[in-house]
Amino acid sequence: MPELPEVETVRIGLQELIVGKTIESVTVYESKSLPAPPHDVAAFVRGATITAISRRAKVLLVQLSTNYTFVIHLKMTGQLVYRGESNFGAGHPNDSLIGELPDRSTRVSLQLSNGGVLYFNDQRKFGWIKLFPTTEIPFIDFMQAYGPEPLEAAFTTDVLYDRLQRRRRTNIKAALLDQTVLAGIGNIYADEALWGAKIYPKTLVQELTKKQVDLLWQEIRFVLALSIEKGGSTDRNYVNAEGKRGSYIDFARVFRREGKDCPRCGSEIIKMRVAGRGTHICPTCQVL
């Protein structure tokens, strides 16, 4: 579900809503979602102040004053929604996509000292929250394996070209979804960027010209930045920290637009299967 723009949108929202607030208690509705002895977690975080929210790849990091950090992966259907102050005890905002909380997909909640509550909802239970000592975070195996952040200045077109060399014999769609090549792209933005660069998703990485990679680099940055501006994509479950939807999907050129016209050439967009994932292309613009 949430890819880089969605996770970044949640991060921005949480930064506004919960930084500086103190954790009073933790409620675990589903132990799979917070895989640790709950008593330990509750004891470690009680009384801790939330000092910063950051993001690496699709992972959110909620840093606490006690030198511990919550590491959170939303996977396909995870949501982090804050309810407090203005709407405390009064149901929910009218423009929120979700209703009264907790609901049946609520897995964990954090009660804050101001009366606000942060809810972790996750319909499919793939997502998780883990607590780590802050100093250990850079050494966690999956954190070490992540490729570069595509929106950082250090991510040049040459960096993309070099990173792609580790998956020369697979197709470009699978390579873009590989978080060790570059971090943060998922199914939506892989399809959108490949359409932008006019690349057929089954093209082998080793067949791509440098010129194609340059264009792909540009399109990756374009779609990710545009989506953050639009508050991410709400196709099904995704909502931001206020429970509101994102609007990138209204600007999508191919994703979930099968049967509709390609905005560039007017051909009918088709859906196919690549790297085990539903893949949307313009059969005229994107050819081998």
Add this chain to the structure above:
DNA sequence: CACTTGACCTGTCCGC
């Protein structure tokens, strides 16, 4: 080793 497939879960949608 590089790469692909199935499993993890719940919910929804589509065809019969």
Add this chain to the structure above:
DNA sequence: TGCGGACAGGTCAAGT
């Protein structure tokens, strides 16, 4: 309406 099957934005372990 009911029921079975396919599918859904991510990532691993297990398979080839």
